Amino acid sequence: MFRGVITDIDGTLTDEKRRLSTAAIETIRRLQESGVEVVLSSGNTSCLLKGLCKLIGTGGTFIGENGGVYRIGFTGELQLIADRKIAIDALNLCIEHFQKKGITLELFSYNERFSDVAFARTVPVEEVRSLLADWPVDIMDTNFAIHIHKAGIDKGKTFQVVTESLGIKPEEFLAIGDSENDIGMIKAAGIGCCVANAQERVRIISDYCSSVPYGEGFVEIMNRNFSHILAR
Numbered sequence: 001m002f003r004g005v006i007t008d009i010d011g012t013l014t015d016e017k018r019r020l021s022t023a024a025i026e027t028i029r030r031l032q033e034s035g036v037e038v039v040l041s042s043g044n045t046s047c048l049l050k051g052l053c054k055l056i057g058t059g060g061t062f063i064g065e066n067g068g069v070y071r072i073g074f075t076g077e078l079q080l081i082a083d084r085k086i087a088i089d090a091l092n093l094c095i096e097h098f099q100k101k102g103i104t105l106e107l108f109s110y111n112e113r114f115s116d117v118a119f120a121r122t123v124p125v126e127e128v129r130s131l132l133a134d135w136p137v138d139i140m141d142t143n144f145a146i147h148i149h150k151a152g153i154d155k156g157k158t159f160q161v162v163t164e165s166l167g168i169k170p171e172e173f174l175a176i177g178d179s180e181n182d183i184g185m186i187k188a189a190g191i192g193c194c195v196a197n198a199q200e201r202v203r204i205i206s207d208y209c210s211s212v213p214y215g216e217g218f219v220e221i222m223n224r225n226f227s228h229i230l231a232r
């Protein structure tokens, strides 16, 4: 029986417009109140995640910026896994490169990030990847944004750090996501799941994929794995 759930947000708890599924929120609340530790794990910023933990009703632990930051519970201090100097240098190269083409990158929450940078998918991610091919950075396409961070930063690695603090083994967690930035945690958990709208490279490494997309897919997988709690 799983003691924890680590879940992605955009595309997993939300719909394609990033609107949170109310059914998913209700499911998370019932799991958390029944003693299952629900951890939010996202490319989003820590300030958004702090609010989501409180308003959804998790235990307060989250991973943000694709693994660049995390917090344990509601009282933990925000922890930084890596600073973002190299990410900013890489971003500046991209800004210059696309400006020459008359394209201005739309940055997401630049001032609220500590470890990565993120911008709108108005440019081909493969062009960003080839531009930065020799840089010590990782580029993540989450279907909602393009992220650049120091090489090696990953939700899966930070998940291992978080589980140690929580005293719950990674194999006692169910992980669920939709995009390439979730692959590390999906592989590291006891069971790795994805929603029906997941990228193909996520589906092929998942133990189980829901039959319906987005937040309803999350609920389907929770009902399947926590029926002893949710079927009541």
Ligand SMILES: O=C(O)COP(=O)(O)O
Binding pocket: 008, 009, 010, 011, 041, 042, 043, 044, 118, 142, 144, 145, 146, 179, 181
């Ligand atoms: O921040 C993003 O780009 C997507 O966020 P997610 O990791 O919760 O899907």
Ligand SMILES: [Mg+2]
Binding pocket: 008, 009, 010, 011, 012, 142, 177, 178, 179
């Ligand atoms: Mg996602």
